[in-house]
Amino acid sequence: MKESSNLVEEKSVVFGIRIVKACRYLQNHHREHVLSKQLLRSGTAIGALIKEGEFAESKADFIHKLSIALKEANETKYWLLLLYESKYFSDRSYASINDDCLEIIRLLVSIIKRMKDSNGNNTK
Numbered sequence: 001m002k003e004s005s006n007l008v009e010e011k012s013v014v015f016g017i018r019i020v021k022a023c024r025y026l027q028n029h030h031r032e033h034v035l036s037k038q039l040l041r042s043g044t045a046i047g048a049l050i051k052e053g054e055f056a057e058s059k060a061d062f063i064h065k066l067s068i069a070l071k072e073a074n075e076t077k078y079w080l081l082l083l084y085e086s087k088y089f090s091d092r093s094y095a096s097i098n099d100d101c102l103e104i105i106r107l108l109v110s111i112i113k114r115m116k117d118s119n120g121n122n123t124k
Contacts, residue, residue: 008107009054012047012069015100019043019076022089022097030088039079045072046104063115070108077101 019040026036046069053065080101084094 008104008111009047009050011100011104011107012050015097015104016044016047018097018100022093026083026088032083032088035079035083035086035088039076039083042072042075042079043101045069046076050108059115063112066108066112066115070105070112073101073105073108077105 023036023040023043026032026039049065049069049072053062053069056062056065077098080089080094080098083089084098089097
């Protein structure tokens with residue numbers, strides 16, 4: 001469990017930096033401020049919530065923090081798609097950043113499922 005947590009934390013930091021740079025690009029080159037702020041908020045919240053989970057008060061609290069991070073990752077996936085379909089991202093740029101987002105989603109789902117399954121705990 002610890003190894004996966006470290007991996008998802010590392011990947012969320014790298015992803016957060018990509019999101020910050022993507023939003024800077026959208027604002028500076030496309031003068032897009034509304035959707036990019038939504039993307040910035042949700043895309044950087046993922047790592048913040050994973051980091052919060054590091055000092056969770058209980059297993060249930062840890063699962064809760066990572067579940068919220070998962071929701072933020074899914075929301076980020078939506079903003080990325082919307083920006084792509086609106087022609088703000090090239091095919092290549094979208095594919096790359098979306099793949100990173102999907103990888104974080106898969107890692108979070110795996111960690112949450114494993115934590116819920118351990119010791120027969122089905123805490124939501």
